Amino acid sequence: MLTQLHCPKLIFWDFDGVIKDSIEVKANAFAQLFCHYDPDVVERVNIHHETHGGMSRFEKIPLYLGWAGVAAMPDVVTEYCQRFANLVRQAVMDAPWVPGVEKFLRTNPYGQEFILVTATPQDEIEEILATLNLRACFTAVYGAPKSKRDAIRETMASRQVAPQNCLVIGDAKADWDAAQSNQVPFLLRRHDANGQVFKHYTGNSVEDFTCLLID
Secondary structure, eight states: OHHHHHSOSEEEEOOBTTTBOOHHHHHHHHHHHTTTSOHHHHHHHHHHHHHSTTOOHHHHHHHHHHHTTOOOOHHHHHHHHHHHHHHHHHHHHHSOBOTTHHHHHHHOTTOOEEEEEEEEEHHHHHHHHHHTTOGGGOSEEEEETSOHHHHHHHHHHHHTOOGGGEEEEESSHHHHHHHHHTTOOEEEEOOGGGTTTTTTOOSOEESOSGGGOOO
């Protein structure tokens, strides 16, 4: 795996579940948002969120409101998105680092270009990275509403880097789909929450990044 990771010129990183162990933070926030509705709705929300990591809240919340019998009017969606942001912003920053990833990002041992692609809204991820003093590790950051697929495609085109010289590191099917649609190799970060989604996945994977560090 170490050989595989040092080869790409360009690495696209997801954030939640890859850099910060913050998957549970987002799950808890959705559960809290919809806890006052029918328990069946809450369970459906939980299952959908777990199996659709990497999908933007701007897509999830209108869907979940519909399941709850609430008309997804723009002002209602905006209110729920803001409530969600208030629940998760500090909790994401306080979440533990995925082991080894902070050192790998800050030292960049192979002199690669790192790009962040996330479903977190652009302004929110920029604030999180600034607070963590991590923004300088990435030459570009793409958050919602920019899709991961488009961010990867446009970045490769602008830098004239071939897909085989890139790598996508993610933990969700959306990350894998974005990599496949651009013919870019994929490295899965495995954790407890994505075991079912990737139970048939046989590609490259890693649980943490400590084994990839150079002493």
